[in-house]
Amino acid sequence: MNEIFIDVDYNQTYKAGQKIGGDVFLQSRDPVSQQIVCTLSDGLGNGVKANVLANLTANMAHKLSFSPMHLTKSAKIIMNTLPVCNERKISYSTFTIADIRPNLDKTVTVQLIEYDNPRVLHFSHSAVIDIVAQEIELHREGAFKHEIIRQSTFSMAQGDRLIMFTDGVTQSGMGRSLPLGWRQAGVVEFITNILQKDPHISSRELAELITRRASTLDGLAAKDDITCAVIYVRKPRKTLIVTGPPFTKERDAQLGERMRNFDGKKIVSGGTTAQIVARLFQTKVKVDLSCWSPQVPPASKMAGIDLVTEGMLTLGKVATALENKTSIYAMPDDAVRRFVMLLLDSDHVSFIVGTKINEAHQDPSIPVEIGIRRTIVGRVRQALEQNYLKETVLEYI
Amino acid sequence: MGQHNIMVKICVGTACFVQGGADLLLYEDFLDPSLLRICTIEGTSCLHCCKTDDQQLRAPFVEINGVVHANVTPKRLIELLREAQHA
Numbered sequence: 001m002n003e004i005f006i007d008v009d010y011n012q013t014y015k016a017g018q019k020i021g022g023d024v025f026l027q028s029r030d031p032v033s034q035q036i037v038c039t040l041s042d043g044l045g046n047g048v049k050a051n052v053l054a055n056l057t058a059n060m061a062h063k064l065s066f067s068p069m070h071l072t073k074s075a076k077i078i079m080n081t082l083p084v085c086n087e088r089k090i091s092y093s094t095f096t097i098a099d100i101r102p103n104l105d106k107t108v109t110v111q112l113i114e115y116d117n118p119r120v121l122h123f124s125h126s127a128v129i130d131i132v133a134q135e136i137e138l139h140r141e142g143a144f145k146h147e148i149i150r151q152s153t154f155s156m157a158q159g160d161r162l163i164m165f166t167d168g169v170t171q172s173g174m175g176r177s178l179p180l181g182w183r184q185a186g187v188v189e190f191i192t193n194i195l196q197k198d199p200h201i202s203s204r205e206l207a208e209l210i211t212r213r214a215s216t217l218d219g220l221a222a223k224d225d226i227t228c229a230v231i232y233v234r235k236p237r238k239t240l241i242v243t244g245p246p247f248t249k250e251r252d253a254q255l256g257e258r259m260r261n262f263d264g265k266k267i268v269s270g271g272t273t274a275q276i277v278a279r280l281f282q283t284k285v286k287v288d289l290s291c292w293s294p295q296v297p298p299a300s301k302m303a304g305i306d307l308v309t310e311g312m313l314t315l316g317k318v319a320t321a322l323e324n325k326t327s328i329y330a331m332p333d334d335a336v337r338r339f340v341m342l343l344l345d346s347d348h349v350s351f352i353v354g355t356k357i358n359e360a361h362q363d364p365s366i367p368v369e370i371g372i373r374r375t376i377v378g379r380v381r382q383a384l385e386q387n388y389l390k391e392t393v394l395e396y397i
Numbered sequence: 398m399g400q401h402n403i404m405v406k407i408c409v410g411t412a413c414f415v416q417g418g419a420d421l422l423l424y425e426d427f428l429d430p431s432l433l434r435i436c437t438i439e440g441t442s443c444l445h446c447c448k449t450d451d452q453q454l455r456a457p458f459v460e461i462n463g464v465v466h467a468n469v470t471p472k473r474l475i476e477l478l479r480e481a482q483h484a
Binding site for chain 1: 409410411418422438439440442443
């Protein structure tokens with residue numbers, strides 16, 4: 001696993017009264033090169049039409065950024081492809097593309113392309129750094145305005161952040177609390193204050209604070225779609241998940257050794273596993289009856305372990321929540337929510353999966369969702385990698 | 398003279414939880430307050446009683462004053478606690 005991690009997350013609030021957004025954020029990571037591409041697009045208008053425009057733009061920009069084609073050509077293809085708005089008789093959508101490639105020296109090279117979105121912010125710790133960009137005019141046939149693309153290439157080090165947002169953020173509060181809206185300067189000041197108070201804030205939390213502030217400035221009824229994405233280069237935060245008893249008793253000590261040496265948060269998922277770990281660590285498991293829901297058995301407490309949960313049911317629900325990208329605010333305060341929160345705040349997730357079969361789970365009267373541990377762990381891994389760009393490793397014991 | 402502190406451990410292992418244990422955890426809703434007052438109720442990880450071929454010994458399991466009971470429903474739990482109270 002790498003010594004740096006690129007934490008990418010975003011937050012979005014739709015325009016008041018809309019059930020679909022006209023801002024689209026896409027992210028993907030190449031598993032081999034670790035290249036990350038993030039695309040943010042704001043479609044003309046709002047609702048379904050804007051969503052179609054933004055989705056088209058973001059997806060095209062995303063795909064084209066992985067191709068060797070020159071960016072001006074890519075931009076022209078995108079603009080020529082967009083459908084024409086029936087009311088305004090123009091085809092238009094903004095976009096920002098960040099192509100992020102980790103280097104061997106713990107730095108990251110970013111190629112940034114911006115078209116008509118508010119300027120992307122580059123923070124080094126709590127200080128904002130100017131992005132020196134080259135402006136390229138497209139001279140596209142049939143263009144209704146000067147189409148200028150800003151292109152920049154720069155380096156980011158550990159502790160740096162890239163923050164991109166749509167005009168729903170910079171224009172929030174316009175005509176209400178602020179005559180010209182929050183504006184870029186206001187956003188910079190807000191982020192600086194947060195980073196001074198909480199230098200290690202995760203991308204998820206920072207993006208959420210920014211969109212929440214913008215929404216508040218709009219009187220909690222957003223005037224436009226509000227989207228903010230944060231890319232944070234940091235030391236990886238590691239979590240270890242231990243689930244299932246080792247295949248033989250002799251391997252219990254090996255499991256204890258691995259857990260003791262692990263530098264990061266630890267989750268034990270499984271009643272029998274928890275009992276083994278408690279014995280190895282000479283401590284006790286205490287069931288916490290304040291944390292459960294009818295769908296998931298209670299979490300437990302154990303000294304030295306950040307979270308102890310039941311195994312298969314909890315893991316199954318964690319997998320579903322991660323696959324569906326369920327908001328933690330929509331979950332009851334149970335073991336699944338705590339599990340997901342720990343995972344979302346981690347960058348590297350290691351699994352140690354015990355392969356002993358639990359005879360009690362082979363009973364035909366047990367619900368079908370008590371599946372095979374390896375399958376459920378596979379689902380959790382896949383969702384963490386694909387939906388949240390986390391790095392995972394798996395080991396059987 | 399009745400017993401004034403009844404130790405109750407409800408198994409919250411997977412097998413018990415999905416076969417009725419979740420209902421038992423709602424004990425505050427179905428236990429009489431007078432009974433609740435004299436009970437110390439906690440959850441416990443697997444009591445290892447579910448790994449048996451005996452069809453009579455089915456989940457959920459509850460341990461009351463050190464004795465494990467099988468097939469415990471909310472109604473059965475009330476009966477067991479009444480028995481323990483008057484033991």
